[in-house]
Amino acid sequence: MTVxxxxxxxxxxxxxxxxSIIKYxxxxxxxxxxxxxxxxxxxxxxxxxxxxxxxxxxxxxxxEGEKFLGPAEDSFEVTSIMVWTEETDGLKGLSKKxxxxxxxxxxxxxxxxxxxxxxxxxxxxxxxxxx
Numbered sequence: 001m002t003v004x005x006x007x008x009x010x011x012x013x014x015x016x017x018x019x020s021i022i023k024y025x026x027x028x029x030x031x032x033x034x035x036x037x038x039x040x041x042x043x044x045x046x047x048x049x050x051x052x053x054x055x056x057x058x059x060x061x062x063x064e065g066e067k068f069l070g071p072a073e074d075s076f077e078v079t080s081i082m083v084w085t086e087e088t089d090g091l092k093g094l095s096k097k098x099x100x101x102x103x104x105x106x107x108x109x110x111x112x113x114x115x116x117x118x119x120x121x122x123x124x125x126x127x128x129x130x131x
Contacts, residue, residue, distance in 0.1 A: 036062055041101075047109055050078060058102055061090035065106065067113075078110045084118035091121065096128040 024030065028044050035042030036057040045054035054065040063085045070079030083102075085091065103115050117125060 032057060036060060041105065043105060043109070045109060054081070054106075056102070056105075058098065059090075059094060061085055061087050061094070063102070065115075067110070072112050077112045079113055080116060081106060081110060081113045082116050082118060083121075085121070088120055091124075096125065099125060 032042050032044045032055060037060075039060045041056065041058045043054065043056040045056075046052050050067050050069050052067075054067065056063050056065070063083055065081045065083040067078045068080040068082070069076055071077075072079060083106075099117070099121065106115055107113065116122075
């Protein structure tokens with residue numbers, strides 16, 4: 001009897017380990033970290049959950065965007081996205097073209113949204129638009 005219980009616990013432990021490995025391999029945050037380390041663009045978002053911020057990485061800089069719900073033509077949609085980064089040192093070398101690429105990628109998922117940038121990106125884009 002003890003051997004059967006031991007085997008059941010062992011089988012249960014193996015099942016939990018296999019489940020944990022699969023869960024880890026399929027985790028989208030892991031994909032975000034890999035894209036961040038490789039300097040690629042990757043957008044992690046739950047479009048159906050407006051309260052959850054979107055995270056994305058581009059050229060080894062991690063950005064975060066807060067979504068705001070508002071009235072659109074005939075329904076409520078995400079009408080505004082505030083984007084910022086904590087890694088201001090990583091912005092070195094990014095150009096206006098890079099920020100337009102980011103905006104275009106975000107607008108694919110949220111076509112009715114207006115993208116607003118927080119400081120210091122906001123000031124950089126303002127200076128680039130004047131020149």
